[in-house]
Amino acid sequence: MRLNSFASAMVGTLLLAVAPAAAADAPGVTADKIRIGSFGALTGPGYLYGKLVMNGVEIVFDEVNAKGGVHGRKLELVREDDRCDPAGAIGAVKKLIYQDQVFALIGGGCSNATFAAREEVEKSKVPLLVFASVHDGITTPPAPNIFSTATTSTIESYAQLEFALKRGAKRIAVVSMRDSWGRARYEPLMAAFKSKGVKPVADEEVSPDANDTTAQVLRLKAANADAVIVLLYPKPAAVFLRDSAKLAFKPIMIGQTGIADPAAFEEQVGVPGGTANFYTISMVRYTPDDPAVDKWRKAIEAKFPGDRLSVFNLFGVGSAQVLVEALKNAGPDLTREKLIAALASIKNFETDTHGGPITCSEADHRCHKSPAWIRKEPGGPTKVLDVTPVSLN
Amino acid sequence: MLFSYLLVSGITTGALYALIALGIVIVNKASGVINFAHGELLMVAGFVAWTLHVGLQLPYGVALLGTVAIGFAVGVLTDRIAFRPLANADLVSLVLATVGLSFILKGTARLIWGGKADYLSFPPLTQAEPILLGPLMIIPQQLVVTAGALAVMIAFAAFFRLTTAGKMMQATADNAKAAKLVGIRTDRVYMMAFAVGSLIAAAAAVLMAPLTLLYPDMGFLLFVKGFAAAVVGGLTSLPGAVLGGILVGVVESLAGGYIHSSAMEVAPFLVIMAVLIVRPTGLLDFAKVRRV
Numbered sequence: 001m002r003l004n005s006f007a008s009a010m011v012g013t014l015l016l017a018v019a020p021a022a023a024a025d026a027p028g029v030t031a032d033k034i035r036i037g038s039f040g041a042l043t044g045p046g047y048l049y050g051k052l053v054m055n056g057v058e059i060v061f062d063e064v065n066a067k068g069g070v071h072g073r074k075l076e077l078v079r080e081d082d083r084c085d086p087a088g089a090i091g092a093v094k095k096l097i098y099q100d101q102v103f104a105l106i107g108g109g110c111s112n113a114t115f116a117a118r119e120e121v122e123k124s125k126v127p128l129l130v131f132a133s134v135h136d137g138i139t140t141p142p143a144p145n146i147f148s149t150a151t152t153s154t155i156e157s158y159a160q161l162e163f164a165l166k167r168g169a170k171r172i173a174v175v176s177m178r179d180s181w182g183r184a185r186y187e188p189l190m191a192a193f194k195s196k197g198v199k200p201v202a203d204e205e206v207s208p209d210a211n212d213t214t215a216q217v218l219r220l221k222a223a224n225a226d227a228v229i230v231l232l233y234p235k236p237a238a239v240f241l242r243d244s245a246k247l248a249f250k251p252i253m254i255g256q257t258g259i260a261d262p263a264a265f266e267e268q269v270g271v272p273g274g275t276a277n278f279y280t281i282s283m284v285r286y287t288p289d290d291p292a293v294d295k296w297r298k299a300i301e302a303k304f305p306g307d308r309l310s311v312f313n314l315f316g317v318g319s320a321q322v323l324v325e326a327l328k329n330a331g332p333d334l335t336r337e338k339l340i341a342a343l344a345s346i347k348n349f350e351t352d353t354h355g356g357p358i359t360c361s362e363a364d365h366r367c368h369k370s371p372a373w374i375r376k377e378p379g380g381p382t383k384v385l386d387v388t389p390v391s392l393n
Numbered sequence: 394m395l396f397s398y399l400l401v402s403g404i405t406t407g408a409l410y411a412l413i414a415l416g417i418v419i420v421n422k423a424s425g426v427i428n429f430a431h432g433e434l435l436m437v438a439g440f441v442a443w444t445l446h447v448g449l450q451l452p453y454g455v456a457l458l459g460t461v462a463i464g465f466a467v468g469v470l471t472d473r474i475a476f477r478p479l480a481n482a483d484l485v486s487l488v489l490a491t492v493g494l495s496f497i498l499k500g501t502a503r504l505i506w507g508g509k510a511d512y513l514s515f516p517p518l519t520q521a522e523p524i525l526l527g528p529l530m531i532i533p534q535q536l537v538v539t540a541g542a543l544a545v546m547i548a549f550a551a552f553f554r555l556t557t558a559g560k561m562m563q564a565t566a567d568n569a570k571a572a573k574l575v576g577i578r579t580d581r582v583y584m585m586a587f588a589v590g591s592l593i594a595a596a597a598a599v600l601m602a603p604l605t606l607l608y609p610d611m612g613f614l615l616f617v618k619g620f621a622a623a624v625v626g627g628l629t630s631l632p633g634a635v636l637g638g639i640l641v642g643v644v645e646s647l648a649g650g651y652i653h654s655s656a657m658e659v660a661p662f663l664v665i666m667a668v669l670i671v672r673p674t675g676l677l678d679f680a681k682v683r684r685v
Contacts, residue, residue: 205653205654209614212402212646214406214649215646218402222395234512238512239605242517246523246534247398268606270515270516
């Protein structure tokens with residue numbers, strides 16, 4: 001009897017000792033906690049794609065934790081500011097991986113910054129789920145451990161052309177920036193034109209700091225364009241739309257996720273009716289005022305007093321749900337390899353926010369290929385029009 | 394038809410570059426310093442105009458007068474705080490002071506206006522659609538801005554030619570020692586130069602704001618364009634600054650329209666290089682051209 005008790009106690013002690021040891025094999029994982037790192041801009045104008053998206057991630061983690069966590073482990077989010085800067089992003093991921101010892105990463109706001117951090121993340125073999133950066137180079141060619149729930153620039157460029165054709169445009173023009181952000185969109189767009197057998201009627205360039213785009217508008221007007229694909233940041237795009245209104249040039253204007261908030265953009269353009277023909281892409285299928293996202297609105301307002309739900313929060317909500325699903329599928333004996341395999345196996349997973357189902361594979365880590373189209377009627381609300389599933393095959 | 398559109402557009406932008414160039418030339422003539430903070434003075438004035446017109450809902454004319462007055466005051470303060478204490482310092486120190494001031498102004502603008510949005514929008518002066526007069530397309534917005542810029546230039550020329558302060562500034566610019574000998578308070582003239590330079594930057598900002606957007610980093614690019622215009626004009630010639638500004642604006646616009654939009658940024662600088670090769674002292678700085 002005594003011997004049995006002693007043996008039981010020994011076995012119990014051994015089990016207790018072994019369980020945390022197994023968990024401790026994976027950095028950032030303990031018996032009751034999984035530490036997840038996030039990087040993006042917490043300060044400066046890029047905070048929309050960083051801090052706000054992270055807030056969306058955090059409310060999902062809170063919900064999961066309130067229900068007991070993933071296989072009994074609570075999720076902890078550790079944030080690092082990359083200031084939207086390539087060097088800042090490399091420093092941020094290094095700190096998260098080697099100093100904070102996170103198990104996995106969910107993050108990436110500004111494309112150029114995330115692209116710069118790719119090499120470091122790939123080398124570390126830490127799983128990364130990108131939540132907002134759209135640069136193709138982040139996921140193409142695929143790094144074994146990097147996946148994305150953001151619509152990438154190639155997907156958006158194909159969707160922009162598809163949208164113009166669906167709207168019956170016959171004379172499609174392009175106005176673009178040719179910095180690395182612009183080229184990442186411009187080159188796939190030209191490939192999309194080629195694959196559809198369509199030739200742009202005009203192809204104009206605008207510098208990111210442009211204060212006057214009269215010459216570009218006049219050339220597009222002379223080309224009689226009935227649709228213009230806009231590959232510009234919000235500021236030059238606003239100058240371009242102001243000048244278009246000034247010169248009574250009124251084609252369909254087709255934006256992308258660089259201009260993800262049509263209400264803010266309407267204010268920046270500042271000309272009544274200046275954005276009447278402007279359509280843009282959203283990664284999510286709901287606007288913040290849609291009753292379908294009431295639950296998340298309440299969660300944001302409760303967790304971050306003074307904040308109002310934004311589309312950027314919704315990017316984070318959807319992305320975090322994908323990560324949580326993969327963590328569940330990876331099982332209780334969590335390793336980074338298992339999480340990577342689970343991410344690659346996500347199929348037709350519907351989040352509460354994204355435009356379409358999330359599907360990843362071993363060969364293609366661009367998991368979100370269903371951009372939604374949104375438009376703000378002058379003086380009216382922003383509406384989601386439809387979703388354009390993109391096939392790149 | 395395209396030519397007339399581009400020409401009018403180039404003249405409008407060029408008139409604004411000319412105002413920026415005038416401010417740079419005035420300070421340079423009086424003090425021998427290139428004010429590298431000139432673009433930031435313009436940027437701050439743009440935000441002040443936004444606060445008065447959009448924030449406080451004051452009429453555009455009142456916002457213009459208010460901004461110009463504040464611009465003048467900022468110029469006086471600039472002289473008192475940043476330059477007067479360095480009156481006896483070498484030129485490098487003075488230039489560094491202007492660079493430092495540009496960072497202070499940019500930081501201040503970020504602190505006050507930075508959190509409102511990425512870019513602030515100033516409402517257009519008129520909503521009227523373009524008017525077609527035969528082959529000529531008149532854009533009311535551009536017409537108002539060009540007329541405003543011309544009015545500022547005329548007022549400035551009148552100040553220089555007709556007022557005592559203007560004449561004292563000219564005398565000091567021509568020969569500071571002689572001006573001092575005849576009793577002109579040259580320190581006050583320097584202060585006036587900074588103040589008038591800043592005032593013209595403020596006027597340019599209020600005229601430019603409805604055409605573009607306001608953001609804290611906008612100053613440097615505009616300074617570069619204005620400086621280029623000033624260099625073309627000879628750096629000390631006021632009519633040269635006006636001519637240089639209009640030349641830069643028109644070349645930029647025509648290059649964008651007839652060559653390609655990618656040529657817009659580089660074309661004016663190619664022309665400037667060509668001008669400087671032919672006339673190293675600028676288009677209108679005849680005084681320095683000496684035959685040997």
